[in-house]
Amino acid sequence: MTRLILNGKAAQWPAVREAVFACRRAGTELDVAVTWEPGDAARWAERAGGAGAGRVIAAGGDGTVNEVVNGLMRLPAGRRPGLGILPLGSANDLAHALGLPLTPRAALEAALTQALRPVDVPRLGDRHFLNMATGGFGAEITTSTPKGLKRLLGGGAYSLIGALKAWQYRPYPGRLRWEGGEREASLFVLALGNGTRSGGGQRLTPSACMDDGLLDVLVLRDFASLREMWAMRRELQRRPARGRFVETFRTPWLSFEGRDPLPLTLDGEPCRRRAFDVEVAPGALALAAPADCPLLAGAPA
Numbered sequence: 437m438t439r440l441i442l443n444g445k446a447a448q449w450p451a452v453r454e455a456v457f458a459c460r461r462a463g464t465e466l467d468v469a470v471t472w473e474p475g476d477a478a479r480w481a482e483r484a485g486g487a488g489a490g491r492v493i494a495a496g497g498d499g500t501v502n503e504v505v506n507g508l509m510r511l512p513a514g515r516r517p518g519l520g521i522l523p524l525g526s527a528n529d530l531a532h533a534l535g536l537p538l539t540p541r542a543a544l545e546a547a548l549t550q551a552l553r554p555v556d557v558p559r560l561g562d563r564h565f566l567n568m569a570t571g572g573f574g575a576e577i578t579t580s581t582p583k584g585l586k587r588l589l590g591g592g593a594y595s596l597i598g599a600l601k602a603w604q605y606r607p608y609p610g611r612l613r614w615e616g617g618e619r620e621a622s623l624f625v626l627a628l629g630n631g632t633r634s635g636g637g638q639r640l641t642p643s644a645c646m647d648d649g650l651l652d653v654l655v656l657r658d659f660a661s662l663r664e665m666w667a668m669r670r671e672l673q674r675r676p677a678r679g680r681f682v683e684t685f686r687t688p689w690l691s692f693e694g695r696d697p698l699p700l701t702l703d704g705e706p707c708r709r710r711a712f713d714v715e716v717a718p719g720a721l722a723l724a725a726p727a728d729c730p731l732l733a734g735a736p737a
């Protein structure tokens with residue numbers, strides 16, 4: 437049995453209803469659970485595993501996928517159904533990066549039939565994410581405007597200066613530790629990628645791979661002047677391992693201890709933590725993905 441966990445926002449979309457009916461007509465046993473409030477998607481996913489579902493399909497945006505992943509991770513590994521994704525959000529960052537079809541009929545068919553591939557699941561404190569965690573200024577403005585991060589990193593200087601003023605920007609000092617490194621850093625942006633893109637198309641960790649047991653980390657340090665801001669953006673084009681403002685590395689774990697609560701997004705969902713540990717559970721979920729998926733190095737099962 438396969439359970440479709442459908443964000444209530446999209447429950448009455450004609451294309452979604454037609455896609456479900458078409459799959460049933462083709463003989464698929466598909467039952468649908470619709471969410472009404474935060475927490476439902478995680479609950480329905482956990483219950484689907486308890487009821488013996490072989491696969492659950494998260495039908496919604498990145499936030500719905502995140503909730504379903506958190507529900508699945510409450511189950512023992514042996515009882516965890518596979519995960520398919522029917523992208524119905526506004527950003528669908530993970531679905532885009534995975535190369536999934538984006539129209540409901542094709543996406544549902546793919547979610548039901550694609551081979552399941554093991555993927556890593558990072559956990560930050562008590563919450564899992566599948567695609568990306570971001571922290572600092574980017575997280576603050578991404579949660580307020582979906583285009584925030586895009587403007588920040590890709591827009592002109594004036595849009596960045598405007599954003600800095602509008603959000604009363606301040607840096608987030610703290611101590612970062614990871615496998616093989618430790619640093620005091622005044623953070624501007626921190627990105628922890630299992631997947632590659634976040635914030636509606638920003639490729640913050642373009643080399644990330646979901647089945648390597650590692651997080652791809654991007655650290656952008658605070659800058660003190662317009663000149664330094666330009667230097668940071670120039671450095672970001674090169675993505676040095678250790679630059680003046682930009683640092684990139686891979687690690688299976690990372691911890692942060694800050695002075696003040698750091699604004700974070702986990703797969704786009706906001707929270708704040710002053711201190712946290714992140715670690716990766718390698719191959720903890722089985723994800724329906726295309727055979728030539730750019731985020732997976734391992735061969736399909």
Ligand SMILES: Nc1ncnc2c1ncn2[C@@H]1O[C@H](COP(=O)(O)OP(=O)(O)OP(=O)(O)O)[C@@H](O)[C@H]1O
Binds near residue numbers: 529705
């Ligand atoms: N019936 C409902 N009506 C409105 N919101 C809901 C409903 N059910 C769940 N939600 C909330 O919707 C949010 C997730 O929405 P969605 O999956 O579209 O994520 P998103 O972050 O908007 O996606 P994307 O970033 O891809 O645009 C969660 O916060 C969830 O609690």
